[in-house]
Amino acid sequence: MSLAVVFDSAGTLLYTLRVAKDIPKDRIVEGVETTTLTCSEKGRSLILLYVNSKEFIEAKPEMLLSEYLTQKEVSFGVACSSIVTTTEEISELLYGDKKATCEDLQTCIRKVWSCCKKMPVVALNNGVIVNKNINSIEFAITSGGRPFPNAKDTIRLLHENNIASYVASGDRTDKLIKMADYLGIPHGNVFGVATPAMKAQIVSGLKEQYDKVIMVGDGINDLTAMKKADIAILTEEQYDKKPKVLEDAADYIIKDVSEVFEIAKKYNS
Template sequence: MKIAVVFDSAGTLLRMYRVAKNIKTGEYLHELVSTEFVGKKPYCAILVMQVDSNKLVNCPPNMLISDFIRKYNIDIEVGCSRALIDKATAEAVVGNDTTSTMKDLQDVMAAVKSKCKDIFYMGVGLIIDVETNSIPYVICTGGKVYSNTPLVIRTLTEKNVGIYIASGDSMRNLSALAMNVCLPLQCVFEIATPKKKEEIVKSLKQQYDKVIMVGDGINDVLAMRAADLGVLSIQQTGKCPTGLCEEADMVIRDIKEIIGIIEKYF
């Protein structure tokens, strides 16, 4: 039997630490679940900035984020949103913002570095509100590989299981993860929205007898439904959110449990 496993990255293969900053009040929000946060309003979205975070540190603090993106031709992608928000709309909102500055991004980066040691990678993004045509929050995420992640990838590879990563993150960060766990880049899908993850699973079902989706958030639900087996990981939070757990066929507390699931059921 040919089996494939599709993993989300943040929270599933990696332990994450996220910090958001309210542009208006200056308040910091620590350890937030970004997908749930954005999901509270229909026309909010997380935008992934395709940029090396080190480049942001040397920018003038008072420079507008919109000017930075325009000057350096920084690509931005819609990583997650409740309603369908296309890239053109997102770019227009960012271009019209006159409040958020590079200091805001530098601040959240510093906050993550101070709280999360041994960071494997760091990514930055924007939370936009289409209704107010603004950037109400900036966000930074730092992550490090769970101790059992390399073991899981290695063991599944030895069992000839097809392994894929479908993540809302950018290839800039995902390529580092793939290299760390020895996974070919052609098996990694970047900027994967909930709908794209679903499409990836459906496509793989044409190639494999069984496809398993492993994720940790609401943005993985469509893919879980499409998979032959939907697995929810609560390793990051230790909690099983009502509604989300009901969507999953199985719940795990450690990524290494995937090995036993495949051995038992497949």
């Protein structure tokens, strides 16, 4: 029997530190789960910004973030959304915003980097949450992740037993590639900037190639893909408080990524 395992990245393969700046309330929120935050209110969309952190940190703090994004022709990807929206609508909110400054995102970058700079492998991502209800950027967000201690061995054991591994994540592809190189996942098996619908499509496509497909996720943006998979695994390695809808969709709930191999072995015959 052929078998494939699809992993989300943040909170699943990576321990991830997230810092958000609540712009209307002018306060920092640490340890936030961005997909849950996005889906907790209708009108919000989580946007990945393709900015270079080292370059961005040198921008004038008082400059509007929208102005910087426009001047540098920074593109974006929609990681998840609580509403049905279009690229054009997101563009209007993002590039037309008059509230968020570069300093808002720079503050998040500095906080995450101060905690992650000593890690051997770090995937740093920047983004915002736009809110259609207020027609502006509501949160600036930076996340930094490092592989969980048993992640590399888990991927190795899967491959040694002819079980394919894939990554389908809302994170940027170039950041995921660095993680994949460390873990030993082929570049062609990495899908970045994947929305919940895209993750489900990836799982569906793999089901045509493999006898069984396992989806491993940790957030509400993995729910559709978990339902589409033959076996759904919910991981609580980083956060142990999950929405009931995720628990109900899971065939297995784990506390350590190493448990994925033990589960996969049951179906690898």
